[in-house]
Amino acid sequence: MKTEALLQLDNQLCFPLYAASRMVTKLYQPLLEELDITYPQYLILLVLWENDELTVSEIGSKLMLETNTLTPLLKRMEVKGIIKRTRSIIDERRVIVKLTNKGSSLKEKALCIPTELLSGMAEHFPMEKINRLRTDLNNLLEILSK
Amino acid sequence: MKTEALLQLDNQLCFPLYAASRMVTKLYQPLLEELDITYPQYLILLVLWENDELTVSEIGSKLMLETNTLTPLLKRMEVKGIIKRTRSIIDERRVIVKLTNKGSSLKEKALCIPTELLSGMAEHFPMEKINRLRTDLNNLLEILSK
């Protein structure tokens, strides 16, 4: 490919990644609205539902987010009453994030979300392709994170 | 797959998309810093280098961004002196975005960016997979945008 052609939007990897990420987030929105949470807040809940009581940086390493993003995000979630932040007694540098009852119980409401989204998507996009995409993206992430 | 397992971070399509998008943006950053532009500003330049003198909403439809994002972004780019915004005389609702000389000349500096990134990535990620990823993502975008 000519160097020139590499600058065309269609030939970039970055753009479809950027656009698809935003579009998929928008797909989630009507479903997340019913839980009164945003998309990044949903990701944090996914992490906590799998493993409750994590420190801020443990959440960060799973989601690849720094404390400068997480701290305000977690504070908003605490205001909503879905998590609780407490300083660790053993090591007062650490802040333990724990689900409240409300936060835990949101999981039941969320169970239908992945299925609903995938089925909506699979109408026009074969599941096999979705799986391949996920695998490729996870591979890419692995490369990029080291 | 059990419904429960669908809520695991690893099984989501949304998360690797979100994380990979942010990671790839970070890869661009050192290169874009030399041009003194941000990543979304780079995308706008890609569009204008292909086709100069577009309206705000024409840029928006190519990048899937609304005017509430673009207007401030374009204003910052105008302040930097890389584009010029002018009301159309034919239809005063429209704003024509045009590259300045500085904006045009940034293209030469940018020519090496895609090659440099792809080569860095291809070390651990076969080009064939990158191409497949791009194709799949573009397919997904097509589905999602209608």
Place this chain on the structure above:
DNA sequence: CACGATTAAATCGTGTACGATATATTATAC
């Protein structure tokens, strides 16, 4: 045990994203 280095969060400033609304201009219907 003391003190510099490391670690964990928080804070600050800037720049996106985007839903909702406002404003101004042009098109359309009657």
Place this chain on the structure above:
DNA sequence: GTATAATATATCGTACACGATTTAATCGTG
């Protein structure tokens, strides 16, 4: 022609992202 609908941007408010810096607590070494 004029009221109204449609179109194109802009504005506003909220919520991320993230580089850079700060603050506070713990660790490690002499």
